[in-house]
Amino acid sequence: MDCSYASSSAHTLDDDIAVGSRQPNPSGESVTRAIEEEKQTSPAAQYYPPSTPHLNPNNLLILSHQSRGRGVYASRPLPAGTVVEISPVLIFGKDEWEQHGSRTILDCYTFKWGRMGEMALALGLGSLFNHSASPSVAFKLDRPSHSIRYTLVRDVVAGEELCISYGPWGQQYEEGSSNPDSGDVSDYDDRKERELADFLKIGEERSDSEGETSSQRPGVQRKVVRRTRTRYINGNSATKPSNSNTGSGSDSGLERTSRSSDGGEALRAAVGSHLSDDHTRSALNKAMDRRESNGPSSISQTSVVTVNGTSAASSSAPVWRLSSLPDPMTVPLQMLSCYALLIPPRSSSEIMKFLRKHSLFLGRGKVPGSEEDAIRHAKTLMKHPDDNGNLRSLLCPAAHVDEAALKQLLKEDGLMDAEERETKLLRVDVASTPAPIKTRATEWSASWPVALRSMANSSNSAAVPSPGTPSQGGGTSTPSAIHASTRPGFIDRKIDAAFWSEKRVHWVIRKLARCVVLAQDAKDRGEIPVGVHVCPSILSTAIASNGGTGVPAAPSSTAASEYVNHSGTDAVTLVPPPSSSEVQGSGSVTLAAPWYGGWDSDGIPLPGGEAIEVDAFDTRKSQRNPIKHAVGNAIQGVAELRAYKRGAASTSAEQQPSVIRGRPMGSEPSSDHSAEQSISPVARLASNGDAHADATMASSPHTALTSLSPSPARPASPSLPLLLNGQDYLLTSLTLFTTHEPCVYCCMSLVHSRVRTLIFLESSSGSGGCCGSQLPDGKRCNDGLDEGGEGGPYALQEQRGLNHRFEVWKWRGGRQRIEEEVARLRGERQQEEDLANLLDLKRWGNIDP
Numbered sequence: 001m002d003c004s005y006a007s008s009s010a011h012t013l014d015d016d017i018a019v020g021s022r023q024p025n026p027s028g029e030s031v032t033r034a035i036e037e038e039k040q041t042s043p044a045a046q047y048y049p050p051s052t053p054h055l056n057p058n059n060l061l062i063l064s065h066q067s068r069g070r071g072v073y074a075s076r077p078l079p080a081g082t083v084v085e086i087s088p089v090l091i092f093g094k095d096e097w098e099q100h101g102s103r104t105i106l107d108c109y110t111f112k113w114g115r116m117g118e119m120a121l122a123l124g125l126g127s128l129f130n131h132s133a134s135p136s137v138a139f140k141l142d143r144p145s146h147s148i149r150y151t152l153v154r155d156v157v158a159g160e161e162l163c164i165s166y167g168p169w170g171q172q173y174e175e176g177s178s179n180p181d182s183g184d185v186s187d188y189d190d191r192k193e194r195e196l197a198d199f200l201k202i203g204e205e206r207s208d209s210e211g212e213t214s215s216q217r218p219g220v221q222r223k224v225v226r227r228t229r230t231r232y233i234n235g236n237s238a239t240k241p242s243n244s245n246t247g248s249g250s251d252s253g254l255e256r257t258s259r260s261s262d263g264g265e266a267l268r269a270a271v272g273s274h275l276s277d278d279h280t281r282s283a284l285n286k287a288m289d290r291r292e293s294n295g296p297s298s299i300s301q302t303s304v305v306t307v308n309g310t311s312a313a314s315s316s317a318p319v320w321r322l323s324s325l326p327d328p329m330t331v332p333l334q335m336l337s338c339y340a341l342l343i344p345p346r347s348s349s350e351i352m353k354f355l356r357k358h359s360l361f362l363g364r365g366k367v368p369g370s371e372e373d374a375i376r377h378a379k380t381l382m383k384h385p386d387d388n389g390n391l392r393s394l395l396c397p398a399a400h401v402d403e404a405a406l407k408q409l410l411k412e413d414g415l416m417d418a419e420e421r422e423t424k425l426l427r428v429d430v431a432s433t434p435a436p437i438k439t440r441a442t443e444w445s446a447s448w449p450v451a452l453r454s455m456a457n458s459s460n461s462a463a464v465p466s467p468g469t470p471s472q473g474g475g476t477s478t479p480s481a482i483h484a485s486t487r488p489g490f491i492d493r494k495i496d497a498a499f500w501s502e503k504r505v506h507w508v509i510r511k512l513a514r515c516v517v518l519a520q521d522a523k524d525r526g527e528i529p530v531g532v533h534v535c536p537s538i539l540s541t542a543i544a545s546n547g548g549t550g551v552p553a554a555p556s557s558t559a560a561s562e563y564v565n566h567s568g569t570d571a572v573t574l575v576p577p578p579s580s581s582e583v584q585g586s587g588s589v590t591l592a593a594p595w596y597g598g599w600d601s602d603g604i605p606l607p608g609g610e611a612i613e614v615d616a617f618d619t620r621k622s623q624r625n626p627i628k629h630a631v632g633n634a635i636q637g638v639a640e641l642r643a644y645k646r647g648a649a650s651t652s653a654e655q656q657p658s659v660i661r662g663r664p665m666g667s668e669p670s671s672d673h674s675a676e677q678s679i680s681p682v683a684r685l686a687s688n689g690d691a692h693a694d695a696t697m698a699s700s701p702h703t704a705l706t707s708l709s710p711s712p713a714r715p716a717s718p719s720l721p722l723l724l725n726g727q728d729y730l731l732t733s734l735t736l737f738t739t740h741e742p743c744v745y746c747c748m749s750l751v752h753s754r755v756r757t758l759i760f761l762e763s764s765s766g767s768g769g770c771c772g773s774q775l776p777d778g779k780r781c782n783d784g785l786d787e788g789g790e791g792g793p794y795a796l797q798e799q800r801g802l803n804h805r806f807e808v809w810k811w812r813g814g815r816q817r818i819e820e821e822v823a824r825l826r827g828e829r830q831q832e833e834d835l836a837n838l839l840d841l842k843r844w845g846n847i848d849p
């Protein structure tokens with residue numbers, strides 16, 4: 001849709017006022033004459049009648065101007081402070097707006113209304129105020145009453161047009177802009193190119209998180225806001241592609257602007273400043289050199305991460321997230337060949353009209369049903385030093401149109417004369433996406449300036465939970481607080497690397513080593529050697545520790561919500577979390593009050609309390625059951641443990657054991673048939689040293705098999721009224737460690753269990769469900785893995801359409817550290833075996849390190 005009314009002639013105020021025959025106006029005669037004259041020459045003037053009737057208390061007039069279209073005029077003098085209009089508004093929801101409204105002429109009329117992307121159309125006179133740099137009218141959005149109030153900010157005289165300010169977007173209509181309506185265009189060159197391009201651009205990237213520039217003005221402006229909030233990079237003409245070249249002819253006979261092959265240089269410049277050590281520098285340089293030799297689209301500059309200001313090769317990151325999302329630092333730059341028109345600077349308005357008018361033909365996504373504008377992120381206009389002050393205007397992706405048809409259209413619309421003397425069609429290369437990260441902006445905009453990827457637009461991003469991010473009601477993971485606040489749609493390996501501090505890595509090592517010990521035990525028993533350990537997840541943010549007690553002190557609200565989610569089944573009354581004295585004062589932990597083992601100052605869960613911990617291993621062989629995988633056994637164990645705890649919570653705390661130890665599936669059965677037997681032997685609550693409970697927990701593998709069905713021995717499972725929905729569902733809030741990448745079947749179980757995090761040691765080529773090695777490009781999750789992208793064929797955790805997503809990490813810190821920890825655990829276990837003689841741990845299989 002076209003909503004500008006450009007003309008090449010300049011007008012005085014008197015000339016501008018069009019007065020209908022029924023409307024008295026001091027300068028009516030001359031204006032009417034001017035309008036009539038204009039009608040003869042310009043079809044645009046016929047869009048509106050000279051005046052449009054409207055009833056309002058101040059007798060404001062709606063008159064038509066030959067280039068500005070309709071406007072609001074005073075029919076008599078009015079003093080400052082007069083409320084000249086209160087317009088009711090029509091609100092468009094974000095989706096409705098983006099899918100429909102924004103693709104129509106309404107795009108020229110609407111105000112940004114709410115924080116959720118709503119837009120408002122002012123009814124009545126409100127939509128008819130034109131823009132002025134010195135507006136006579138201020139407006140205020142009154143959200144509660146769904147209206148906009150317009151007030152005179154100064155006295156106006158009869159016949160004066162009442163204008164508001166459109167903010168920066170309105171500058172295109174002001175003196176000195178390239179808009180011929182504005183009269184003097186001689187100072188166009190003095191205007192900052194960046195501003196011009198920002199204001200005139202079609203299809204900007206929106207970034208809600210970047211603040212509203214319109215706040216300087218009263219009220220929030222119409223689409224101005226969206227335009228000015230776009231962040232373009234390299235818009236300054238000073239940023240010159242190092243060896244771009246407008247002169248080289250192309251096969252098609254068009255002039256072609258070749259993208260510079262300087263990506264490596266640009267990248268070096270963009271990234272090099274972050275490098276602090278020679279090794280990393282040389283790694284990067286190598287990567288960049290590779291990129292240069294492979295061409296711009298094949299860069300694989302994967303190996304650089306910066307942690308706390310220190311650079312490190314990401315290959316050294318020991319815990320590696322399996323995700324198909326690209327890393328902004330390494331995502332390859334892809335270029336799109338496009339048509340651009342070289343135009344005199346004064347033609348920018350016509351070009352904008354052309355783009356709007358032919359958006360469907362050009363594939364610019366303005367018409368419902370058409371494809372999304374593939375170059376929405378690119379600036380519409382740019383200056384190139386080789387163009388003698390002319391402008392380049394980006395038209396469309398080359399693949400979308402036929403060159404001859406495009407030229408024909410340009411000629412029909414008067415933008416290109418028959419000899420193509422003044423204007424030229426160029427081929428230019430444009431980055432096919434917005435720049436993913438600031439440090440790569442130069443590279444992205446080397447041949448054509450593009451926007452920086454929006455921070456808040458997560459429409460096309462996968463929800464990636466960060467380590468320890470809590471699950472919420474219903475059990476689905478929340479998107480990563482860390483990643484969502486940085487680059488949705490990307491996995492920033494820097495953030496991941498920074499998260500895995502040495503202490504946290506050590507936590508992973510300990511847990512994985514535990515899995516190895518379990519697997520070894522399984523093997524000793526003739527089972528398939530796969531070990532699993534389930535425990536509370538690490539907190540995503542470090543917290544202040546309370547004197548080493550493991551009890552979080554004065555948690556932030558974020559952390560507090562995590563505590564709740566970590567609470568297992570017993571968090572019934574503990575929001576906010578109890579003070580340390582409350583917990584400490586309880587002496588031995590009981591089911592009634594404390595509800596967690598706590599976290600240390602790094603957010604690492606501490607053992608003990610009511611934290612759920614479960615060990616399991618594979619029992620397919622002994623149970624002659626092909627579905628008794630270690631992961632499934634662990635999930636079953638958690639289920640039974642939670643059920644037990646619910647039952648326990650329904651009775652008095654004194655009657656319950658404060659700690660329950662489970663034993664791994666496959667250990668010796670017990671002859672003790674007390675009530676606790678209903679707990680699967682794979683279940684285990686973290687110990688606080690209560691030996692009695694340990695001694696009472698025993699059952700056979702077969703008991704475990706059947707224990708999911710209702711058992712008269714199991715206490716009833718009352719619902720705990722204060723628990724939030726989904727808070728204690730199976731593996732919600734828990735992390736599952738395992739020796740091997742789980743198979744597809746187990747991955748589905750993990751989806752159903754709502755596990756938060758999976759961390760494994762070895763990839764399972766051929767059968768694993770997390771690496772996605774057989775998936776097409778862009779879907780694989782194994783990039784960056786040491787074994788060269790092997791691993792299981794699928795990536796269940798990334799499947800769209802599942803009602804739960806979980807994060808998956810693979811250990812890639814080498815075997816040695818795990819082996820050392822295994823040896824340490826085995827040593828400790830040896831000592832513990834002495835103790836176990838007392839506690840009769842042997843009958844549990846002695847797997848507990």
Ligand SMILES: C[S@@+](CC[C@H](N)C(=O)[O-])C[C@H]1O[C@@H](n2cnc3c(N)ncnc32)[C@H](O)[C@@H]1O
Binds near residue numbers: 071127128132174
């Ligand atoms: C909200 S509408 C204003 C009413 C519009 N003139 C009409 O007839 O419907 C905004 C549109 O008016 C035109 N406009 C507003 N202020 C202008 C100005 N100072 N110079 C030229 N055109 C202007 C632009 O086409 C713009 O897209």
